[in-house]
Amino acid sequence: DAMQKAISANGAPVSVDWIAGGHDGGDNETGRVEGRVGDWFDRYLKEDTGADAGPAFRVTRTGGVDSTDGAALLRGASGDTYPGLRSGGRDIALGGGTKTFRNPAGSSPPAISAVPGVGGGLAQLSSLGVGLSLDFPGQFARFESAPLDTSVRVTGTPTVKVNVTASGDRDAVLFGKVYDVSPDGRQQVLPHQLVAPYRITPDQQGKPVELALPAVDHEFDAGHRLRLVFSATDLGYASPAEPATYTVTADGPLTVPTAPAVRTAAATLPWWTWGLPAAAVVIAAGLLLTARRRTATPAPDPALTDVPLQITGLSKKYAKSVDRYAVRELSFRVEKGQVLGLLGPNGAGKTTTLRMLMGLITPDEGEIRVFGQAIRPGAPVLSRVGAFVEGAGFLPHLSGRANLDLYWQATGRPAEDAHIDEALEIAGLGDALARAVRTYSQGMRQRLAIAQAMLGMPDLLILDEPTNGLDPPQIREMRDVMIRYAAGGRTVIVSSHLLSEVEQSCTHLVVMDRGRLVQAGPVAEITGSGDMILVTTAEEVSEPLAEKVAALPGIGSAVRTDDGRGLLVRLDGATTSRLVSDLVRLDVPVTGVGPHRRLEDAFLTLISGGAA
Numbered sequence: 001d002a003m004q005k006a007i008s009a010n011g012a013p014v015s016v017d018w019i020a021g022g023h024d025g026g027d028n029e030t031g032r033v034e035g036r037v038g039d040w041f042d043r044y045l046k047e048d049t050g051a052d053a054g055p056a057f058r059v060t061r062t063g064g065v066d067s068t069d070g071a072a073l074l075r076g077a078s079g080d081t082y083p084g085l086r087s088g089g090r091d092i093a094l095g096g097g098t099k100t101f102r103n104p105a106g107s108s109p110p111a112i113s114a115v116p117g118v119g120g121g122l123a124q125l126s127s128l129g130v131g132l133s134l135d136f137p138g139q140f141a142r143f144e145s146a147p148l149d150t151s152v153r154v155t156g157t158p159t160v161k162v163n164v165t166a167s168g169d170r171d172a173v174l175f176g177k178v179y180d181v182s183p184d185g186r187q188q189v190l191p192h193q194l195v196a197p198y199r200i201t202p203d204q205q206g207k208p209v210e211l212a213l214p215a216v217d218h219e220f221d222a223g224h225r226l227r228l229v230f231s232a233t234d235l236g237y238a239s240p241a242e243p244a245t246y247t248v249t250a251d252g253p254l255t256v257p258t259a260p261a262v263r264t265a266a267a268t269l270p271w272w273t274w275g276l277p278a279a280a281v282v283i284a285a286g287l288l289l290t291a292r293r294r295t296a297t298p299a300p301d302p303a304l305t306d307v308p309l310q311i312t313g314l315s316k317k318y319a320k321s322v323d324r325y326a327v328r329e330l331s332f333r334v335e336k337g338q339v340l341g342l343l344g345p346n347g348a349g350k351t352t353t354l355r356m357l358m359g360l361i362t363p364d365e366g367e368i369r370v371f372g373q374a375i376r377p378g379a380p381v382l383s384r385v386g387a388f389v390e391g392a393g394f395l396p397h398l399s400g401r402a403n404l405d406l407y408w409q410a411t412g413r414p415a416e417d418a419h420i421d422e423a424l425e426i427a428g429l430g431d432a433l434a435r436a437v438r439t440y441s442q443g444m445r446q447r448l449a450i451a452q453a454m455l456g457m458p459d460l461l462i463l464d465e466p467t468n469g470l471d472p473p474q475i476r477e478m479r480d481v482m483i484r485y486a487a488g489g490r491t492v493i494v495s496s497h498l499l500s501e502v503e504q505s506c507t508h509l510v511v512m513d514r515g516r517l518v519q520a521g522p523v524a525e526i527t528g529s530g531d532m533i534l535v536t537t538a539e540e541v542s543e544p545l546a547e548k549v550a551a552l553p554g555i556g557s558a559v560r561t562d563d564g565r566g567l568l569v570r571l572d573g574a575t576t577s578r579l580v581s582d583l584v585r586l587d588v589p590v591t592g593v594g595p596h597r598r599l600e601d602a603f604l605t606l607i608s609g610g611a612a
Helices: 002-009 030-044 119-127 271-275 277-295 350-357 380-384 400-411 420-427 430-434 442-454 472-487 499-505 523-528 543-550 576-585 599-607
Strands: 016-018 057-065 072-079 089-092 098-103 140-144 152-156 159-166 172-181 196-200 208-212 216-220 225-231 244-250 254-257 309-317 325-334 339-343 365-370 385-389 460-464 491-495 508-513 516-522 532-537 555-560 566-571 590-595
Touching (some): 140 244, 152 254, 159 172, 225 244, 225 254, 325 508, 339 350, 385 442, 400 420, 400 430, 420 442, 442 472, 472 491, 499 523, 576 590
Parallel strands (some): 325 516, 339 491
Antiparallel strands (some): 098 140, 098 244, 152 216, 159 254, 172 225, 309 365, 532 590, 555 566
């Protein structure tokens, strides 16, 4: 709607299509839309005056069934001008007064409007008069009109003024929707399965606020009623995990846009579609059981409130596999201020672990808790997590600063919460922020992506291969960025194949192999153990002397250090004290003896079960 206004104001030809089902609507309209686009290009790019560019406004919806094959039919309307979202408003009085309801702890069970992956199918069924939405008692407020004297075709965005308050001086998070209710009240249909989310801040509460309901194209038949519902939860959205009580008063009528200039080409819904409530209840019950299994969230653990991450018994099987695990019985804990390196060979389960940590996939067993909150897809605590995985997509023609500003605006959070300047100072991009991103080197793009992940200064920052494609100076700069970020008491988890960099930048390590935990602990503890001894000498050690040391009983190998002023000795049965005695006997000018093992040595030893 906003794009139409801007394009039209600029003098360019513009037409608007509202498409049934949206992104989740299936293939009903694919051919028509592609044909419409092709005709438009013929008319305005090829300047073919004979091409039919179509009406200025067209809306389609699914409705009716073809009696020959049972397929859903498309129907809709069109107009010579685009009406906008609020054309021809009609006020419809609502009854209900003031309602009080609750958001349950953990926002579970949630109300059901649409289910990801089948939303288009549900929208088609709703157009056929089959209601599949569920609201749970005590979790919603309902306001209802009297039966309609005549049918009303709603095309656009209904609006209503409400007065909302929330307990505990907190935001009220609500989900608004308008139902079509049958004359007997036994069946309600949610047009296109659409809801609108609202966040009403404390400064907006206690006074009338105008809310826009979802934009729909739906005909309410005579005798039917309009039912306005505000729910505290919805399966398609994250809700606050903390319990809260909301009070809502509908201060004004429900204003519905009727778009009088739009000509309909459709009949009303067939009478028999209102006789399907039993089927709807069965389907909705199945969806409810699935949703509850997928969204049930354990209560927060107060003992872990200050712990950035605790993973317990985490397991994830490969798709369609009975016994093959990507991650199996993984457990570890991360504390504040740590830079944790997640290491493992390809196929160790690192990326699967990170995807579960970010709520992108759900574990089969075990749990992940971030600051005491259990992680589920859309968990509110994920707002405290920043992530950089597989690079970030930037608009190349905009500056680095403009890209970050647009990204933060898209989150819908207040500008002052972004802490952009602080993130940029840590990332160290300097004057480059004013330049177009297309002029950036790979290293600068990586640092801009890190800055984007840092927006809001999340308490837990996850970086997956942040040094990919960087040269040595850029890698050193990235190392400094991670260290500076954690220095403020925040936590960084980094997955990388560059063991030397992990050794220099990380304070702690988690080593995985074949989906299991091999070892976890401080870097110094992991690299300092083992059988590799560093012997330093007062003068350069000759190659023949190194060979004599290697031939000693209980010694596996002995090689000179790069500068020649020492030996790396691998013990194979001998003790450190025995080694020192033998070195003195051979007149080796020893100045120091101590354990030595590079992270690479430790890593190879761990993942090979000690055989390396």
